[in-house]
Amino acid sequence: MVTIGEIARAAGVSISTVSKSLNGYKEISDQTRNRVKKIAEQMGYTPNAAAQSLVLKRANTIGIVYEVESGLKNLFFAAVLESFRKHIQSKGYDILLLSNNTESKLDYLKHSHSKNVDAVLVISTDESYEAVKKLFNSDLAVLSLDPKEAIHNTIYSDSYSAIRKSCNYLYELGHRKIAFINGSYQNFIGLERLRGYLDFMKEKGLEPLYLKNRSNESYTFHEGYQTMKALFEAYGLPDAVCTVSDLMAMGAIQFFNNHGYHVPKDVSIIGFDDLDICEITTPQLTTIRQDYEEIGLRASEALIEMLDKHIRMLEPIVIDTKIVVRDSCLKNTKY
Amino acid sequence: MVTIGEIARAAGVSISTVSKSLNGYKEISDQTRNRVKKIAEQMGYTPNAAAQSLVLKRANTIGIVYEVESGLKNLFFAAVLESFRKHIQSKGYDILLLSNNTESKLDYLKHSHSKNVDAVLVISTDESYEAVKKLFNSDLAVLSLDPKEAIHNTIYSDSYSAIRKSCNYLYELGHRKIAFINGSYQNFIGLERLRGYLDFMKEKGLEPLYLKNRSNESYTFHEGYQTMKALFEAYGLPDAVCTVSDLMAMGAIQFFNNHGYHVPKDVSIIGFDDLDICEITTPQLTTIRQDYEEIGLRASEALIEMLDKHIRMLEPIVIDTKIVVRDSCLKNTKY
DNA sequence: TTGAAAGCGCTAACAA
DNA sequence: TTGTTAGCGCTTTCAA
Numbered sequence: 001m002v003t004i005g006e007i008a009r010a011a012g013v014s015i016s017t018v019s020k021s022l023n024g025y026k027e028i029s030d031q032t033r034n035r036v037k038k039i040a041e042q043m044g045y046t047p048n049a050a051a052q053s054l055v056l057k058r059a060n061t062i063g064i065v066y067e068v069e070s071g072l073k074n075l076f077f078a079a080v081l082e083s084f085r086k087h088i089q090s091k092g093y094d095i096l097l098l099s100n101n102t103e104s105k106l107d108y109l110k111h112s113h114s115k116n117v118d119a120v121l122v123i124s125t126d127e128s129y130e131a132v133k134k135l136f137n138s139d140l141a142v143l144s145l146d147p148k149e150a151i152h153n154t155i156y157s158d159s160y161s162a163i164r165k166s167c168n169y170l171y172e173l174g175h176r177k178i179a180f181i182n183g184s185y186q187n188f189i190g191l192e193r194l195r196g197y198l199d200f201m202k203e204k205g206l207e208p209l210y211l212k213n214r215s216n217e218s219y220t221f222h223e224g225y226q227t228m229k230a231l232f233e234a235y236g237l238p239d240a241v242c243t244v245s246d247l248m249a250m251g252a253i254q255f256f257n258n259h260g261y262h263v264p265k266d267v268s269i270i271g272f273d274d275l276d277i278c279e280i281t282t283p284q285l286t287t288i289r290q291d292y293e294e295i296g297l298r299a300s301e302a303l304i305e306m307l308d309k310h311i312r313m314l315e316p317i318v319i320d321t322k323i324v325v326r327d328s329c330l331k332n333t334k335y
Numbered sequence: 336m337v338t339i340g341e342i343a344r345a346a347g348v349s350i351s352t353v354s355k356s357l358n359g360y361k362e363i364s365d366q367t368r369n370r371v372k373k374i375a376e377q378m379g380y381t382p383n384a385a386a387q388s389l390v391l392k393r394a395n396t397i398g399i400v401y402e403v404e405s406g407l408k409n410l411f412f413a414a415v416l417e418s419f420r421k422h423i424q425s426k427g428y429d430i431l432l433l434s435n436n437t438e439s440k441l442d443y444l445k446h447s448h449s450k451n452v453d454a455v456l457v458i459s460t461d462e463s464y465e466a467v468k469k470l471f472n473s474d475l476a477v478l479s480l481d482p483k484e485a486i487h488n489t490i491y492s493d494s495y496s497a498i499r500k501s502c503n504y505l506y507e508l509g510h511r512k513i514a515f516i517n518g519s520y521q522n523f524i525g526l527e528r529l530r531g532y533l534d535f536m537k538e539k540g541l542e543p544l545y546l547k548n549r550s551n552e553s554y555t556f557h558e559g560y561q562t563m564k565a566l567f568e569a570y571g572l573p574d575a576v577c578t579v580s581d582l583m584a585m586g587a588i589q590f591f592n593n594h595g596y597h598v599p600k601d602v603s604i605i606g607f608d609d610l611d612i613c614e615i616t617t618p619q620l621t622t623i624r625q626d627y628e629e630i631g632l633r634a635s636e637a638l639i640e641m642l643d644k645h646i647r648m649l650e651p652i653v654i655d656t657k658i659v660v661r662d663s664c665l666k667n668t669k670y
Numbered sequence: 671t672t673g674a675a676a677g678c679g680c681t682a683a684c685a686a
Numbered sequence: 687t688t689g690t691t692a693g694c695g696c697t698t699t700c701a702a
Contacts, residue, residue, distance in 0.1 A: 001695095003694095015673085016675090019695095020697090027671065046446075047449060047695085048694085049449045051697090055677080056696085072417045072420070073413045075410075078413055085406070085432060089434075094450065095431065095432040096396075111381075114384045115384045221615045253617075254617070280556045336679095339679070348688075349689045349690075351681080352688055352689070354680065387681080389680075389694045391681070
């Protein structure tokens with residue numbers, strides 16, 4: 001590793017002149033600056049991030065926190081994170097994975113401070129919500145993707161309208177017995193989705209078919225299967241099922257397959273997320289698309305804005321969704 | 336952020352005594368060390384990683400490099416990375432995502448040096464293989480998951496035997512017309528899988544049904560679909576299809592669905608990877624399981640060993656696979 | 671326009 | 687057993 005000291009010697013100038021040249025200070029003459037820059041280039045100089053970080057008190061690094069069990073294997077998070085990474089890195093920031101399942105080390109704030117992390121993207125929170133709260137109450141720039149409450153510094157898809165869109169699509173296909181596979185009753189997004197469903201059903205004068213007492217926390221295939229089973233036992237065969245995740249929708253489809261019903265002929269099912277795998281199942285899944293690319297982009301912009309403008313409070317950022325029609329919903333011909 | 340200087344003042348000792356106490360030097364008396372530790376604890380001390388990194392010339396950080404288009408969305412990488420992260424973090428290392436699509440910044444080595452990264456896990460390499468080669472030729476501890484050549488410092492599933500296992504399973508079910516959906520002809524793993532197939536078919540005196548001139552680089556659903564199409568056009572309906580990825584297997588299934596054939600009744604298909612989604616498709620996919628957990632664990636152990644023992648050269652680490660039987664293969668009743 | 675020097679927080683060699 | 691101090695590579699204030 002070549003240092004600015006060696007460049008200084010090679011160029012016959014002082015260390016501070018090199019530093020200023022490299023950092024584009026205008027007080028250095030063009031001639032000197034260009035010469036220094038060229039020499040640095042030739043010598044293959046790369047700044048020592050630790051040294052910079054030590055004096056500047058920032059590391060141009062964004063921390064990522066997630067606590068969902070599946071971790072990186074969660075397709076929704078992976079999609080958002082991939083977009084976020086692309087955009088934030090193009091602005092010169094690196095990404096540090098902060099999550100740790102290690103016993104005592106659940107203190108994200110300490111970890112972030114220790115590593116001089118500038119900002120943190122909280123992808124999902126579970127048990128240790130306290131540790132995340134400490135992040136929010138700190139001096140760090142923080143943004144959360146999956147808030148437990150509708151607080152500031154959050155970014156998410158407009159779930160309420162999304163579910164209404166979803167239900168309305170089924171409604172317009174002629175379905176009336178529309179069951180709902182719910183998500184979490186413990187966090188904001190999950191409750192928003194429920195609210196969307198209940199409001200829609202009420203407005204149309206339809207009876208809501210859902211499970212009041214079953215909160216689903218992981219949005220998995222298995223949860224979808226079990227919830228569909230319970231719904232079926234409670235209400236019989238619906239015309240259509242509105243769900244809060246693609247995997248849950250696929251679980252529901254599996255349930256119907258196993259019980260002699262055909263999707264979409266006997267029952268229509270709509271997902272939520274638009275994961276890549278929607279196209280590889282049979283039937284291909286009609287679903288609500290979350291705009292991962294946009295979420296990642298806006299998250300990166302928001303964090304950078306907070307950093308640049310030294311603000312720490314941000315209104316919630318709400319991203320629009322759209323319906324993606326594939327093969328899992330059909331016109332109702334029963335009535 | 337409290338510093339060791341403040342602790343020193345609070346404890347009435349010198350800075351170096353604090354440093355040595357905190358780092359467990361035995362030359363400090365138990366009494367002093369414990370007192371210092373307790374005070375540090377009370378004051379909420381966390382070491383400044385940048386300062387440590389600057390003097391120690393390492394950052395307890397492992398860099399991750401990947402260049403595959405899908406990035407984190409690649410289910411295989413996500414699974415390995417999640418396991419790797421878990422294990423490496425339990426040893427006190429952090430993970431820094433080094434990949435960048437930014438124009439000039441493809442120099443992983445410089446980036447690693449700049450960030451004082453101790454070791455690098457190369458998850459996949461594409462175009463910029465040169466940049467990766469520079470990593471291998473550097474002083475860093477490097478391990479690659481998806482080597483282009485069978486070189487040192489690599490870790491991968493035993494693909495040759497895996498495919499033989501796979502073919503043999505189909506063979507023992509009575510299938511003889513066994514087609515092969517190949518992967519890359521440009522890298523080691525892909526060629527190993529082909530070799531496994533060809534050797535097996537030769538030993539059994541069967542005609543290999545595969546595409547000599549079609550190298551598949553991305554192992555996607557779409558590639559699987561297209562390859563199956565070409566195979567079908569070249570050889571007609573096979574008894575069974577051996578594939579090199581679950582997604583390709585699903586692409587093949589889709590192809591058969593679209594052309595009026597039923598999997599597994601008309602044709603058996605076996606995947607490779609054992610992604611989570613194998614269980615959510617219909618039929619559930621019989622496949623070869625790559626032991627992600629083990630790969631991540633062994634990768635972390637290998638890297639740490641290289642760091643601790645100051646070695647940089649490691650024999651290839653080969654991980655065993657096993658077959659996971661689900662519903663996509665059936666006994667052949669044709670003959 | 672350039673340079674000298676202090677200092678960021680820490681480790682470790684050396685001195686006491 | 688503890689303390690003093692140099693120095694890691696860099697930025698930035700202040701002086702020249």
